[in-house]
Amino acid sequence: MDQTLYLIGLNHKTAGVEIRESYALTDCDPRAQGLVTDTGPISEAVLLSTCNRVEIMAVADQGTPPEVILEFWAKACGGSVGTLAPHVYIHQGLDAVNHVFTVASSLDSMVMGEPQILGQLKDAYRNSVEHNTSRVVLNRLLHKAFTVGKRVRTETAIASSAVSISYAAVELAKKIFGDMGDNTALLIGAGEMAELAAMHLVNAGIKEVLVSNRTFTRAEELAGRFNGRAIHFNELMRRLPEADIIISSTGATEAIIHAKDIKPVLKARKNRPMFFIDIAVPRDIDPDVNALDNVYLYDIDDLKEVVEENLAQRREEAVKAEAIIESETAQFALWLESLDLKPTIVDLLEQGEDIGRRELAKTLKRLGPDLPPETEEALETLVTSLVHKLYHEPINFLKRRTQEEGKAGRFIDSTRRMFNLDHEQIPTDAHARRKNVVPLRRDCTLPPDGGDASDSEENNG
Amino acid sequence: MEFVNLIEIAVVALYLSGAALYPAGMLGRKPMLMRLAGLTAGGGFILHTLRIALMFASTKHMTFTQGGLYFSLMAWVVLLVFFTISWRKKLEFMALAASPLALLLYLSSIALPDSVVKMPDNLSGLFFTLHIGSLFVSISLLAMAFAAGALFLHIEKKIKTKEKLAGFRKDLPSLNTFDLANKWAVNWGFPLYSVGLLAGFVWGRFTWGKLLTWDPKEIVSLLIWMLYAFLFHQRLAQGWRGGKAAKLAMLVFIFSIASLVGVNFLTQSHHNF
Numbered sequence: 053m054d055q056t057l058y059l060i061g062l063n064h065k066t067a068g069v070e071i072r073e074s075y076a077l078t079d080c081d082p083r084a085q086g087l088v089t090d091t092g093p094i095s096e097a098v099l100l101s102t103c104n105r106v107e108i109m110a111v112a113d114q115g116t117p118p119e120v121i122l123e124f125w126a127k128a129c130g131g132s133v134g135t136l137a138p139h140v141y142i143h144q145g146l147d148a149v150n151h152v153f154t155v156a157s158s159l160d161s162m163v164m165g166e167p168q169i170l171g172q173l174k175d176a177y178r179n180s181v182e183h184n185t186s187r188v189v190l191n192r193l194l195h196k197a198f199t200v201g202k203r204v205r206t207e208t209a210i211a212s213s214a215v216s217i218s219y220a221a222v223e224l225a226k227k228i229f230g231d232m233g234d235n236t237a238l239l240i241g242a243g244e245m246a247e248l249a250a251m252h253l254v255n256a257g258i259k260e261v262l263v264s265n266r267t268f269t270r271a272e273e274l275a276g277r278f279n280g281r282a283i284h285f286n287e288l289m290r291r292l293p294e295a296d297i298i299i300s301s302t303g304a305t306e307a308i309i310h311a312k313d314i315k316p317v318l319k320a321r322k323n324r325p326m327f328f329i330d331i332a333v334p335r336d337i338d339p340d341v342n343a344l345d346n347v348y349l350y351d352i353d354d355l356k357e358v359v360e361e362n363l364a365q366r367r368e369e370a371v372k373a374e375a376i377i378e379s380e381t382a383q384f385a386l387w388l389e390s391l392d393l394k395p396t397i398v399d400l401l402e403q404g405e406d407i408g409r410r411e412l413a414k415t416l417k418r419l420g421p422d423l424p425p426e427t428e429e430a431l432e433t434l435v436t437s438l439v440h441k442l443y444h445e446p447i448n449f450l451k452r453r454t455q456e457e458g459k460a461g462r463f464i465d466s467t468r469r470m471f472n473l474d475h476e477q478i479p480t481d482a483h484a485r486r487k488n489v490v491p492l493r494r495d496c497t498l499p500p501d502g503g504d505a506s507d508s509e510e511n512n513g
Numbered sequence: 514m515e516f517v518n519l520i521e522i523a524v525v526a527l528y529l530s531g532a533a534l535y536p537a538g539m540l541g542r543k544p545m546l547m548r549l550a551g552l553t554a555g556g557g558f559i560l561h562t563l564r565i566a567l568m569f570a571s572t573k574h575m576t577f578t579q580g581g582l583y584f585s586l587m588a589w590v591v592l593l594v595f596f597t598i599s600w601r602k603k604l605e606f607m608a609l610a611a612s613p614l615a616l617l618l619y620l621s622s623i624a625l626p627d628s629v630v631k632m633p634d635n636l637s638g639l640f641f642t643l644h645i646g647s648l649f650v651s652i653s654l655l656a657m658a659f660a661a662g663a664l665f666l667h668i669e670k671k672i673k674t675k676e677k678l679a680g681f682r683k684d685l686p687s688l689n690t691f692d693l694a695n696k697w698a699v700n701w702g703f704p705l706y707s708v709g710l711l712a713g714f715v716w717g718r719f720t721w722g723k724l725l726t727w728d729p730k731e732i733v734s735l736l737i738w739m740l741y742a743f744l745f746h747q748r749l750a751q752g753w754r755g756g757k758a759a760k761l762a763m764l765v766f767i768f769s770i771a772s773l774v775g776v777n778f779l780t781q782s783h784h785n786f
Contacts, residue, residue, distance in 0.1 A: 213683075227672060230687030322752030325688065342673060346755040354675045361677050 061107030243301030527557030610660030647709030662759030
């Protein structure tokens with residue numbers, strides 16, 4: 053390929069939040085702002101800009117220095133290359149491909165395995181298609197990245213366990229109650245993490261949320277957010293039997309719920325199980341509560357331990373994911389090589405000759421064994437000549453384009469796809485799927501699968 | 514080798530596959546193996562049905578009291594109950610108990626000698642059938658309650674002690690599901706056990722002229738019934754659930770099996786094989 057693939061970017065590991073904010077490329081159009089032009093060295097670009105990551109993927113003419121992209125970036129954000137450069141990483145060629153696949157697989161995210169990044173990458177790609185800045189190479193790269201991201205999620209357990217305190221609590225609640233459509237949650241205190249856990253519970257389909265707080269107006273405000281009900285703090289023990297999941301996060305200096313308080317509550321509930329999540333420090337709930345039948349208590353340390361274990365599991369799964377990325381990068385390298393004209397001509401003629409040979413064999417079989425050798429030879433010549441003549445004009449067209457424009461990539465790619473020279477399996481519903489493209493989210497909030505990126509102690513990639 | 518023997522070998526092979534593949538699939542988290550286990554157990558069940566039909570067709574004076582047929586029917590009912598539960602309640606994990614139990618019972622049925630005793634006549638036959646049928650279904654339900662109870666206790670211990678739920682444990686249903694399965698099996702099992710016992714006493718009245726003959730099996734069965742009644746009452750009236758109910762259901766099942774094997778084989782009773 054007579055062009056170079058660049059990936060220039062910064063992320064949560066290389067830059068602080070101030071730099072990330074200053075050099076965000078939200079709503080930036082690389083064509084309108086002069087990075088991608090019909091005559092300039094950069095022919096394609098995709099900009100990815102999220103809370104934790106800003107990256108420019110670009111296809112440039114051979115010999116184009118990456119500084120061209122860096123200068124565009126600094127200028128687009130009203131900053132300077134001098135400020136930006138120390139925080140930036142630059143990947144070229146297959147390293148860039150590998151990095152894109154790593155990002156799509158969420159291995160480079162702050163919370164490894166979080167699902168949001170793939171959606172954000174799709175958003176970025178959609179923008180580039182709208183602005184007409186993505187062509188053969190980046191089209192292929194991004195599509196491949198989506199496939200790799202999906203493959204990693206399905207073939208490894210990288211995203212199978214909760215890695216945030218609040219989501220781990222909800223996962224445990226599911227392990228106790230199963231479908232939570234009949235369960236009621238009670239928030240005691242209105243801490244941020246309790247609120248996040250409640251949000252996860254609502255997403256998991258909990259029937260109702262009750263909120264009790266020393267300041268009743270705050271309880272009302274929070275309950276309103278979940279379409280729930282506020283209850284007065286002094287009514288707490290009386291209303292406790294209504295709750296299946298209790299999330300406590302008050303600022304009390306001593307335990308507010310003791311085992312002896314729970315016994316009559318359980319009786320009133322006919323022993324239906326209760327799950328206490330104590331995320332207050334110091335703790336709100338006496339640890340003895342866990343010893344009661346049908347009562348389960350997890351405090352902040354227990355939940356942290358669950359999260360640590362799950363993170364360790366994700367790190368193990370990352371090794372498998374890296375192997376997938378390596379193999380996909382190698383395949384992409386083959387495709388990039390094929391964008392040169394010569395291998396495409398060879399593949400095209402080989403395919404044609406192969407078809408010809410197969411058809412000839414069928415015809416010879418039909419004509420029988422008594423066919424004179426000279427007739428057989430003539431037929432062979434006819435087939436070869438026919439194949440070469442048929443492909444003559446398409447090959448000439450590709451050669452002309454290469455000579456005239458110096459970058460016939462998209463024609464070569466079209467030819468390869470038209471004749472399926474890469475022997476890709478095309479799904480029968482490929483066309484239908486293209487028609488039904490669903491708009492993607494652009495926010496940095498709760499992931500669609502109830503993931504964990506929204507916890508206060510975390511962020512997304 | 515006779516056709517019937519071939520069927521027996523095939524049933525054992527299929528039940529064995531079912532009993533081995535389900536836990537293997539669960540431990541290895543391979544749903545395909547679990548589906549295969551269901552298919553092999555299903556195949557075995559069909560052949561087993563054929564085997565029982567052939568047995569009835571070939572012997573005019575067959576009776577349920579012969580050991581081989583008794584155990585064979587028991588294995589068949591265990592699987593029938595399991596398939597019904599899987600289909601109606603989506604409790605496939607019960608295969609953990611059903612498949613090995615069916616295999617064990619079927620192997621026992623082959624090992625036991627065939628002694629033909631005359632089938633009871635008329636009204637006596639009806640009560641006898643009710644006695645055996647109800648008790649078999651009830652014991653099969655107890656087996657399901659045992660499996661659900663054991664899994665409940667295992668997972669509950671993990672949650673209580675804050676141990677990590679890894680591997681197949683992670684894929685298991687919730688505690689609530691195990692408890693509901695246990696409750697469901699007990700709520701259906703106890704009335705059936707009661708009907709089975711009552712029908713047995715009525716049959717005894719027809720056969721021996723009195724309701725209660727103080728046979729060891731009768732006494733043990735009455736004791737099990739009392740324990741079972743206590744569990745049923747505590748679940749319904751006192752709202753027992755979770756670990757306590759699971760443990761008691763498991764105990765009732767263990768006593769039932771002990772009674773089935775111990776009393777029927779080791780004591781002098783009407784129920785000897």
